Amino acid sequence: MSLKHKPTWRSAVIVAISAVILAGCTTPMNRLTPESKKVHLRMDSGFNADNCIWVGEVAGNEGHWYSYLFFPNDVLIEGAMYDIKNHANEIGANTVFVVAPQDFTTSFSIMGSAYICEQLEP
Structure with missing residues (x-):
């Protein structure tokens, strides 16, 4: 009896799935849209919303019970x-004051207040 392992299509599928899973480990599932690049996240105590217009609460998260590993x-x-x-x-917001980052076992979530603020010229 020969102990040689003969590759099969099942082996190829397993290798392909493994490669896709490992490739996904380096980039998040959520993608930043080109329009969203202008949105600023603020977490500092120096943020002053007096000259901003509040537009709502927003949240962002990444990770699920089946993918966090x-x-x-x-x-x-x-x-x-x-x-x-x-x-x-x-x-329509251009600034978010982040009020509660949450690190859970299976995901990471951010909550904040969204504003339209005047952009200061440098």
């Missing part, structure tokens, strides 16, 4: 930041 924390955080910026852009 494949993503390092920095990718989860990046995906949540992309998600909240996209939501803020959808409601």
